[in-house]
Amino acid sequence: MRTTVSKRKIRDRFVQKVEELSGQKLLACYQCGKCSAGCPAVSQMDILPNQVIRFAQLGLKEDLLESKSVWVCASCYTCNVRCPKGIKIAEVMEAVRQVLLRKRCDHVEVQKLSAEEKAGVPAIALISNFRKFTS
Numbered sequence: 403m404r405t406t407v408s409k410r411k412i413r414d415r416f417v418q419k420v421e422e423l424s425g426q427k428l429l430a431c432y433q434c435g436k437c438s439a440g441c442p443a444v445s446q447m448d449i450l451p452n453q454v455i456r457f458a459q460l461g462l463k464e465d466l467l468e469s470k471s472v473w474v475c476a477s478c479y480t481c482n483v484r485c486p487k488g489i490k491i492a493e494v495m496e497a498v499r500q501v502l503l504r505k506r507c508d509h510v511e512v513q514k515l516s517a518e519e520k521a522g523v524p525a526i527a528l529i530s531n532f533r534k535f536t537s
């Protein structure tokens with residue numbers, strides 16, 4: 403029981419932090435999937451943008467930590483424009499990255515990617531990663 407309460411507190415803190423940093427209400431998302439349907443980087447993601455929102459809603463920090471999707475996100479804002487609920491998904495992606503970076507959990511180490519890997523990733527995703535790590 404104590405473990406359940408403890409996990410709940412961690413989840414709540416994570417959700418609050420993501421909402422605070424992004425300025426978005428995660429529970430407004432009703433999982434229509436329009437954000438994912440228009441995302442140009444989705445072929446390189448292991449969790450779809452709408453799933454990132456869902457995982458964040460549920461406070462599944464560990465799953466987000468292991469996912470490469472928030473790092474692949476190119477911050478193009480297509481999802482923001484498509485969302486019928488006005489949720490700024492790109493800002494949520496950025497907030498999740500910030501939470502993970504603060505815990506020193508860099509997932510993608512661009513400098514360690516092989517030439518073959520770099521050739522398989524959209525240029526905008528690579529540029530976006532450089533920006534994230536140097537800003």
Ligand code: SF4
Nearest residue numbers: 431433434435437485
């Ligand atoms: S488009 Fe908006 S409401 Fe639909 S799944 Fe994406 S974030 Fe949720």
Ligand code: SF4
Nearest residue numbers: 441475476478479481
């Ligand atoms: S901002 Fe990120 S998640 Fe949204 S459409 Fe662009 S690449 Fe996809």
